[in-house]
Amino acid sequence: MGKPGTIAVWIVGIVLVAILAAMVWQHLRYQDARRNAVHDLQDAFHSSAVLHGVLFLKLAPDTDLFDAMRALRAATDALPGARTVYAGKVAMNGLASSQMVEALGEDVDWDAVALVQFDDRGGYDRWRGDEAVRAAMRGFETTYTHGMQRAALANLGLVQAFLFSRVMQAVTFQPSVLPFEPAPPDAVQVATNEQRATMLEERELGREAVFVANLIKTGTPEEATADARYSGAMMAAMARGGHGPLHMGTAVTLEGDASFDRVAFVYYPGVQYFHDLTGSTFFRNIIGDKRLGDTQSTVTVPILHLL
DSSP, X not given: XXXXXXXXXXXXXXHHHXXXXXXXXXXXXXXXXXXXXXXXXXXXXXXXXXXXXXXXXXXXXXXXXXXXXXXXXXXXXXXXXXXXXXXXXXXXXXEOOHHHHHHHTSOOOOOEEEEEEESSXXXXXXXXXXXXXXHHHTTXXXXXXXXXXXOHHHHHHHHHHHHHHHHHHHXXXXXXXXXXXXXXXXXOOSSOHHHHHHHGGGTTTTSSOEEEEEXXXXXXXXXXXXXXXXXXXXXXXXXXXXXXXXXXXXXXXXXXXXXXXXXXXXXXXXXXXXXXXHTBHHHHHHGGGXXXXXXXXXXXXXXXGGO
């Protein structure tokens, strides 16, 4: 038999290799969802100077969504220092920002959301002034852009936090919320049944993924405490279901005066899954704690691979 010290070294080594293998598996699992379900082209690593623009877009009358989005992507990707990372068709206009409603003069029914990466703030300014981009933007009646400063390492670490959460759920024998139990008709609703039914019309495009674009402004300390309870419950469910935020970052005001603290793009594995989640007892038991100073939450299905 080996010496006790040697055996201990082997055990530690095996444990470390197992942990590393699990972390690699977790990264590849979420990366596969990013590329093949969400059709999101974000690189895992990027410069800290990179700025992302979150575009909310409403079509001009008699304009085809795919034609307009295809023109915008072509103009954007032709410009040095700019790249379309994600494009989505709106499946449900969820929570409307009071700041955006005030700035735009109405609660806009958005048709599409895009996420564009710029090398830096100067790249965004050049993009806004580019003639080809301006021409493509004429395909939209109303637009609004908010910025996101995205930390690459923090986003990579978030995926690993889901792995840790899932392991803790397993070793502490926490009960699963899956499959979701439908809530009774009189339960609290985050969206009307009509809105949720409309979302199901996007089953084909959203068969494998729903991507929810969120602009988030933190509320009062009391609201923040309540929202932390909601977020904790949702993050635990995401860890169990193998989904969650694929982009999180600090919000940056690029136009107007609307001020937010964070931006998050959250992946769910399909329209049907998201429909069942928002209509579940689990979700409606926690949604009352979702309390923010202001938020824009827009549900989309991926279309970048079709442009």
